[in-house]
Amino acid sequence: EKDGYAPRGYSLRTPGDDFWRVVQEFIDALPLLVLVVDETNSIAAYNRALQRYLGKAERELRGGYYPKVVHGLEEPFAGCPLEESLKLGRWVQRELFDPPSGKWVASAIYPTPWRTEKGHRLFIHVVEDITVRKNAEEKLRQALDGTIGVLAAAIEVRDPYTADHARRVALLARAIAAEAGFTLEQAEATYVAALVHDIGKLYVPVELLNKPRRLTEVEMNLVKMHPRVACEILEQVAFPWPIAEIVLQRHERMDGSGYPDGLVGADILPEARALAVADVVEAISSHRPYRAALGTEAALAEIARNKGSLYDPVMVDACLAGI
CATH class of the missing domain: 3.30.450.20 (PAS domain)
Known part of the structure; x- marks a missing residue:
């Protein structure tokens, strides 16, 4: 028995x-x-x-x-x-x-x-x-952290505002990932991608990034190239996560209205969907070089209003629950 x-x-x-x-x-x-x-x-x-x-x-x-x-x-x-x-x-x-x-x-x-x-x-x-393996993993992790630090420093030298923005987005993105039930690996990937998500803006002239008026169509098309530039840079780093792809997709929207590829819904990586919400909330609620901060209330109203159309409902709910 x-x-x-x-x-x-x-x-x-x-x-x-x-x-x-x-x-x-x-x-x-x-x-x-x-x-x-x-x-x-x-x-x-x-x-x-x-x-x-x-x-x-x-x-x-x-x-x-x-x-x-x-x-x-x-x-x-x-x-x-x-x-x-x-x-x-x-x-x-x-x-x-x-x-x-x-x-x-x-x-x-x-x-x-x-x-x-x-x-x-x-x-x-x-x-x-497994001491030898764990020590090797730690050395690899330190090297990876160093690479991330170099990329973040490159952004900061060119545009201190962008660097501060990236750090705040990273913290919010990680909180959203945790609330949304991501695995530890997914949450870490989301955090790292957020830290370097604006690396492609090294390609964009500073005067366009800080321009106080609406960009022309030509200028906007130039700015919209930065996700692909970021992807090309990040593909050169042997990340254990799909960082380049996450950063490439962070401006995609659920209804296909985003860029650069017009991806729809589940075609967008979950990490990129979380990063998109964190990026929008932080950008609206914080000071920008060309305008004053609009505040957290306005930021949350934006994602709530466009929940399901522009932004993943799961990520929006996770953000609203965590703030």
Whole structure:
């Protein structure tokens, strides 16, 4: 009959029986760190790789209290994979930082159909040292942050107003993304795209950007080229997100009246739709070189009035809920 985690439960005896010998030979052959732990956090078995990693004697490991032996803690830490697996009734995988060793590990807990002689359910805990990968990711992230900083600085040198505008748009866009239920990756992409969304304006003469009167058709067509210029610049950077495409689409509108490609509705990336709302709200509510600020009330009235026609209703609602 069913036993929660598996169709049957098997009672195990001591580490000296035939089953344990097979288990030990198997896990010793693995390059990963392996622990067999029961639901009381008692260590039932481990492999040589784990013993070498921890640098502990057998008497400290076998039968030891898992949180104490491995992490130096008296109680399981918050988010402990074993505790989560017990609670959820399924396997759990996490990437964790281990303070005592200063290393990053990928930790996975798998419930088994087996029980100890005392009736305690057994779990296989597999751990992989991913410190090298995490350090490489951090270096890549720092390089990426540096690239974003250089792009933002280039905008600021040319037009300080545009740089301040971009920072405010980025904060609002990230808030909209969170309220709209974006994944962490989507929210980060939206934030980064907002920081550099005006990079294409390096192509536009400053006198046009700050012109106090309505632009002529020729001047407006010149300004409308900046999303494509931005896209060409940003395509040269190996972002882990589609930043160039998001920035290219930020002036598109739900009804197809936007530019540069006249995209409609779902053809526009969600991140670009969030950025479009944030950009409009910030632009209307803030001071511009050619006019005084119109205020937050006017900005929110604009997106509410054109909800569904120009702006994505989900993003508008997220913005209204967050302000």
